[in-house]
Amino acid sequence: MIKVQALSKVFGDPKSDKAVKAVNDVTFEVEKGEIFAFLGPNGAGKTTTIQMLTTLLQPTSGSMTIDGLDPVADPLEVRKRFGIVFQDPSVDMELTAYENMDLHGVLYHMPRKLRTERIETLLTLFELWDRRKSLLKTFSGGMRRRLEIARGLLHTPKILFLDEPTLGLDPQSRNQLWTLVKQLNETEGVTVFLTTHYMDEAERTAQRVAIIDHGRIVAQGTAQQLREQTGADSLEGAFLKLTGTTIRDEASTSADQMRQMAKMWQRGRR
Amino acid sequence: MSVIYVLWLREVKRYMRSRAQIIGSLGQPLLYLLVLGFGFGAVFERAGQGSYLQFVAPGVIGMGILFTSIFSGIGLLWDRQFGFLKETLVAPVPRLQIMAGRTLGGATIAVIQGALVLVVCILAGFRPQSFAGVPLALAFMALIAIVFAALGTAIGSTLRDMQGFQLIMNFLIMPIFFLSGALFPLENLPTALTIATRLDPLSYGIDGLRAAFIDVSHIGVMVDATVLAVLAALFLILGSWAFSKIQV
Numbered sequence: 001m002i003k004v005q006a007l008s009k010v011f012g013d014p015k016s017d018k019a020v021k022a023v024n025d026v027t028f029e030v031e032k033g034e035i036f037a038f039l040g041p042n043g044a045g046k047t048t049t050i051q052m053l054t055t056l057l058q059p060t061s062g063s064m065t066i067d068g069l070d071p072v073a074d075p076l077e078v079r080k081r082f083g084i085v086f087q088d089p090s091v092d093m094e095l096t097a098y099e100n101m102d103l104h105g106v107l108y109h110m111p112r113k114l115r116t117e118r119i120e121t122l123l124t125l126f127e128l129w130d131r132r133k134s135l136l137k138t139f140s141g142g143m144r145r146r147l148e149i150a151r152g153l154l155h156t157p158k159i160l161f162l163d164e165p166t167l168g169l170d171p172q173s174r175n176q177l178w179t180l181v182k183q184l185n186e187t188e189g190v191t192v193f194l195t196t197h198y199m200d201e202a203e204r205t206a207q208r209v210a211i212i213d214h215g216r217i218v219a220q221g222t223a224q225q226l227r228e229q230t231g232a233d234s235l236e237g238a239f240l241k242l243t244g245t246t247i248r249d250e251a252s253t254s255a256d257q258m259r260q261m262a263k264m265w266q267r268g269r270r
Numbered sequence: 271m272s273v274i275y276v277l278w279l280r281e282v283k284r285y286m287r288s289r290a291q292i293i294g295s296l297g298q299p300l301l302y303l304l305v306l307g308f309g310f311g312a313v314f315e316r317a318g319q320g321s322y323l324q325f326v327a328p329g330v331i332g333m334g335i336l337f338t339s340i341f342s343g344i345g346l347l348w349d350r351q352f353g354f355l356k357e358t359l360v361a362p363v364p365r366l367q368i369m370a371g372r373t374l375g376g377a378t379i380a381v382i383q384g385a386l387v388l389v390v391c392i393l394a395g396f397r398p399q400s401f402a403g404v405p406l407a408l409a410f411m412a413l414i415a416i417v418f419a420a421l422g423t424a425i426g427s428t429l430r431d432m433q434g435f436q437l438i439m440n441f442l443i444m445p446i447f448f449l450s451g452a453l454f455p456l457e458n459l460p461t462a463l464t465i466a467t468r469l470d471p472l473s474y475g476i477d478g479l480r481a482a483f484i485d486v487s488h489i490g491v492m493v494d495a496t497v498l499a500v501l502a503a504l505f506l507i508l509g510s511w512a513f514s515k516i517q518v
Contacts, residue, residue: 054360055360056359056360056517057517076362076363076364077362079360079361079362080362082360084360086356088351088352088356089352089353090352090353090354090355090356090357091354091357092280092284092353092354093353094283094284094287094288095280095283095284099283103276103280104357104361106272106273106276107273107276107357107358107361107362107363108361108362109362135287151357254430254431255351257431257432258348258351258352258431258432259351261432262351262352
């Protein structure tokens with residue numbers, strides 16, 4: 001379903017010393033119907049890879065296909081085939097849950113009848129149907145995340161990208177969220193590509209795992225294979241053995257600064 | 271078309287729901303209208319220019335439109351990281367349609383806001399020459415709104431962080447407002463200032479509004495309309511180009 005071959009992304013002029021190789025010669029494959037976890041410390045290149053796969057960023061070199069299509073050559077067709085939940089919220093707080101869903105349906109050119117039916121199915125499944133007329137700003141962080149996932153699935157995509165969807169959620173919400181993702185993976189056969197910092201979640205949810213560090217894939221396989229390979233007793237142990245224990249202090253980007261401000265201004269929102 | 275329509279509708283819905291914002295953004299024009307309108311009134315009349323309230327009201331309406339439309343564009347910056355914009359950028363929709371829906375929505379809101387300021391002006395004692403001028407005034411309000419909503423989109427697409435916002439505010443938006451002749455007549459100015467006012471797009475908008483409301487024009491309605499229409503087209507192209515370059 002996803003094929004990535006020698007993919008690289010360099011920020012800045014490739015010839016200068018300041019060039020940053022965010023993603024360096026990455027190769028992996030995700031099977032149809034699989035749940036695939038893409039793990040790595042901060043700044044390892046997870047989000048950059050997702051951005052390239054989802055047509056938001058152009059790769060410097062290498063090739064990739066999504067359901068047999070090239071995101072660089074055919075972005076609009078590729079976009080119809082995936083749904084995505086971003087690291088930062090991307091819902092409209094001033095609209096109701098239903099309006100957010102409906103707008104998504106229009107953007108994906110869904111006929112009205114199909115739209116209404118599928119919105120009801122998904123909102124019911126995600127336990128948000130009773131709150132469909134409430135403005136998103138009155139929702140808790142977990143409810144907003146659930147809505148984003150429901151919305152990402154609205155146009156029945158073949159792939160669902162989840163970029164740290166459980167960040168900042170309590171264990172109950174996280175648990176519920178992954179149960180729903182697994183359930184939809186089974187019932188609708190949607191391929192799931194996820195990133196998370198919670199190793200236990202990856203171990204429980206994903207069939208296969210790839211670990212990326214400094215832009216390179218350092219290991220991939222099932223969680224069990226990675227444990228055996230490193231002699232660790234958990235995926236977290238394996239992860240630490242593979243990526244070391246050094247703390248990654250990323251240079252603060254403008255997005256981080258804005259995240260900081262968002263936290264101050266909208267405390268309690270997420 | 272349906273995509274442009276829903277994105278436009280989204281902007282309008284959001285505006286209608288934020289009553290605090292509507293009232294809040296009426297505050298600044300109101301302050302200018304009342305304080306300057308009555309404060310300068312006596313001096314202005316003694317200088318033989320008639321009623322300052324009559325003079326400044328079109329300027330204050332233009333100001334309301336300027337701020338609302340340009341902020342709706344700059345809001346992109348925030349929307350890109352924490353808002354709905356990213357959702358639209360991964361949708362199977364050409365970016366031009368997204369930009370069009372958003373910008374037209376912002377312009378519509380700005381016109382509504384301008385109309386509200388007009389109502390407030392009338393309550394404060396402003397009297398348009400005749401109601402026949404209202405359609406022309408609305409046309410100018412729409413032109414101003416489109417010009418600055420598109421400019422705002424272009425700026426909002428290029429800014430990287432919130433610090434840049436302050437820069438834009440002090441070195442672009444405030445000069446646009448102060449040099450537009452919203453607060454003083456454009457006659458008998460020093461040459462440098464005359465040139466600066468002629469380079470300011472809002473000058474043509476305010477002049478057009480004054481022609482429509484109080485039948486006073488310094489530049490001429492045809493010139494005003496032409497300049498604004500050309501600038502609207504230019505900024506829309508510039509805005510679309512900048513918007514198409516956004517990387518999340």
